[in-house]
Amino acid sequence: MGRTALELIGQGGLGHSFDPLTEDVADDFADSVKAFLYVRYTSLSLPTAELVLVWLQSPVIARIGMVPRILLATYVRYGPAWLGRKIVEVLPYEPAQRMIKVSDALHERSLKIINAKKKALEQGDEALKHQVGEGKDIMSVLLRANMAAAEEDRLLDEEVIAQISTLVLAAMDTTSSALARILHLLCLPPEVQQKLREELIQARDDGTGALRDLDYDEVMELPFLDAVCRETLRRYPPVRGLARVVQKDAILPLSAPIRGVDGSQIDSIPVKKGMQIIVNLKGSNCNRELWGEDAEEWKPERWLHPHPPALEEAHIPGVYSHLMTFISGSRACIGFKFSQLEMKVVLATIIPAFKFELSDKPIDWNPAGVVYPSVSEGNSKPEMPLKVTLLKM
Numbered sequence: 001m002g003r004t005a006l007e008l009i010g011q012g013g014l015g016h017s018f019d020p021l022t023e024d025v026a027d028d029f030a031d032s033v034k035a036f037l038y039v040r041y042t043s044l045s046l047p048t049a050e051l052v053l054v055w056l057q058s059p060v061i062a063r064i065g066m067v068p069r070i071l072l073a074t075y076v077r078y079g080p081a082w083l084g085r086k087i088v089e090v091l092p093y094e095p096a097q098r099m100i101k102v103s104d105a106l107h108e109r110s111l112k113i114i115n116a117k118k119k120a121l122e123q124g125d126e127a128l129k130h131q132v133g134e135g136k137d138i139m140s141v142l143l144r145a146n147m148a149a150a151e152e153d154r155l156l157d158e159e160v161i162a163q164i165s166t167l168v169l170a171a172m173d174t175t176s177s178a179l180a181r182i183l184h185l186l187c188l189p190p191e192v193q194q195k196l197r198e199e200l201i202q203a204r205d206d207g208t209g210a211l212r213d214l215d216y217d218e219v220m221e222l223p224f225l226d227a228v229c230r231e232t233l234r235r236y237p238p239v240r241g242l243a244r245v246v247q248k249d250a251i252l253p254l255s256a257p258i259r260g261v262d263g264s265q266i267d268s269i270p271v272k273k274g275m276q277i278i279v280n281l282k283g284s285n286c287n288r289e290l291w292g293e294d295a296e297e298w299k300p301e302r303w304l305h306p307h308p309p310a311l312e313e314a315h316i317p318g319v320y321s322h323l324m325t326f327i328s329g330s331r332a333c334i335g336f337k338f339s340q341l342e343m344k345v346v347l348a349t350i351i352p353a354f355k356f357e358l359s360d361k362p363i364d365w366n367p368a369g370v371v372y373p374s375v376s377e378g379n380s381k382p383e384m385p386l387k388v389t390l391l392k393m
Helices: 001-013 028-042 048-056 060-078 081-090 094-122 137-146 157-187 190-204 215-218 222-233 282-286 300-302 309-314 336-350
Strands: 243-247 250-259 266-271 277-280 352-356 364-365 372-375 387-391
Touching: 001 028, 001 137, 001 157, 001 336, 028 094, 028 157, 081 094, 094 137, 137 157, 157 190, 157 222, 157 336, 157 352, 157 387, 190 222, 190 336, 190 352, 215 336, 222 300, 222 336, 243 282, 243 300, 250 387, 277 282
Parallel strands: none
Antiparallel strands: 243 277, 250 266, 352 387, 364 372
């Protein structure tokens, strides 16, 4: 699923093919994207305040090992990037050295993509016709606008290059995680998988028994496919929580009052500028008071019926379907429509063609920046073996 998600964002977002998916080959860029998230969230993720708190509560010998992390977290926030690079290069801290290699690999490939794209744009429309996406991808549109902008309004090359890593990092593992989760869930109650297959085959039937491709409106309007995707993103968001920094002093109202340790009723919480707040996305998505007593259950059919009145009245600020999966406000995920389309296109392609079943290996989902599957609890290697049977079309 990771390779598929990378190729989809590559073609649609960057006008570049990373992997034609015709053979099993390693790709430095894809490996670097996965390694970036793993290192970021397992070795370099805690903010300075949390690191210091953990440090104070740890034995002396453990504190020594945490010093590099505290220094790095502080410097990344306040120091210039060029000097930070020099400092990190000489630090005897393996995760930081690994992150250097990962970042360099991402930057090198991003630079090649940008240069090739700029060259094609300079050569005109005829050259673009021979490019992946024919110049209609997001990056081509961005570069075309940037090249036409006034000098003072243009993005620097480094800023444009950064957009590639941002697009890929935000789109690859999150979508592949959601797709993997759907396939896993479809193996648990096989009747759900069969119901989805029947809907897709009926929609894709060209009248002769052969399957045709669906256009955008058709694939987006299939009710049960939509229900499976929405329910998975509700119950199992790929990113379960995010940190947000308070920009100014404020009072946060609570959806329902709580009792303090002294017995007093609390209906709001004051926050100060600079404080970091952890937003529990899954907690909002699975709130029993809004979704009902079955909120923790994966039930696609809930999306085929009207929502509970409490949910409608709660006015959840998320940009997607009463959910916080794609966040809200000015920092909401800008690619949530693209992600939905990716998921539906992939499922509409593979579910009619293959039957998915659990193997004899247990699947465990690991908490991380983006949750991922592995075989057995405690194993950090991302993998999800399933039995796949080719169906007669």
